[in-house]
Amino acid sequence: MSPTRDEQHWMYRNMVTSRRFEETIAKIYFEGKTPVFNMANGPIPGEMHLSDGQEPVAVGVCAHLTPEDVVTATHRPHHQAIAKGVDLDKMAAEIFGKTTGLSGGRGGHMHIFDPDVNFACSGIIAQGMGPAVGAALSRKMQGKPGVAVAFLGEGAVNQGAWHEAMNLAAVWKLPFVCVIEDNAWGISVAKSTATSIANNADRAAAYGIPGKRIEGNDPYAIYEAAGEAIARARAGEGPSLIEVETYRLAGHFMGDAEGYRPEGEKDALFEKDPIPKMRAKLLADGVASEAELDAIEAESAARVEAAIKFARESADPAPEDALTAVFAA
Helix, strand or coil: CCHHHHHHHHHHHHHHHHHHHHHHHHHHHHCCCCCCCCCCCCCCCCCCCCCCCCHHHHHHHCCCCCCCCEEEEEECCHHHHHHHCCCCCHHHHHHHCCCCCCCCCCCCCCCCCCCCEEEECCCCCCCCHHHHHHHHHHHHHCCCCEEEEEEEEHHHHHCCCHHHHHHHHHHCCEEEEEEEECCEEEEEEEEECCCCCCCCHHHHHHHHEEEEEEECCCCHHHHHHHHHHHHHHCCCCCEEEEEEEEECCCCCCCCCCCCCCCCCCCHHHHHCCCHHHHHHHHHHHCCCHHHHHHHHHHHHHHHHHHHHHHHHCCCCCCHHHCCCCCCCC
């Protein structure tokens, strides 16, 4: 299974849009936070986790999804939100804490929720497994179309919530796919020191379901594996597990000094940056011309600029709104 020309253009466009969005957010994030860093200051308060380098995972999977399919993501969600079709203006406004945000500015960047495209994420490790498996169960019980996909980091697979949800998805033969983004680091802890198995995809055998690991952060290989898993789910054949070797080009969060990385590791990762690699492949395969790719990049830049402008110009919440949308006895 190979992506069509249009799908390859779509994949590249969303990878570039995600990267441009995060590069812009990274610059704005430090406004007002110097000379003494305080994450509560500036137009973007709170922590910020960037997904630079992990864009192939999002586009390779989401190329097969429709708005009726459900996606849950992690605290590093921008690439998946963009690939799933989350409204970029409203997502930017949410990150800025504005009233025009997806949740009125209450959720921030780790709690993006867009019911129009069935996307949600959470800062709690492995939290997305239960909701995704529940969504898959509801679709099976009600005879509704759609699959559910949960994206997690490799460290989240050691959580009890992951095992419980995977077991139920397999027992009930649900239309569910678990995608593990293995960037080798759980915050500052190396995978090899925290996980007893080299490839988490091998854990699929414990649940009697297919498991596959994709090496090299390759969007085409991810597209093929995801296509097979999602088609299997749609056909009523049950869940699958995919683990992708990917690369976190930024730190765990904005401001991370990354002293835990071995010397030279990060420089080597930038040499594997998936965006210039995909651009080169598109040109070499004759799937796109220089002019077409330049146009895609310009379009992505303009789209991001418009979203940031929308967010900056949107109204801040009124103080009295702090008590709205809060459940009370």
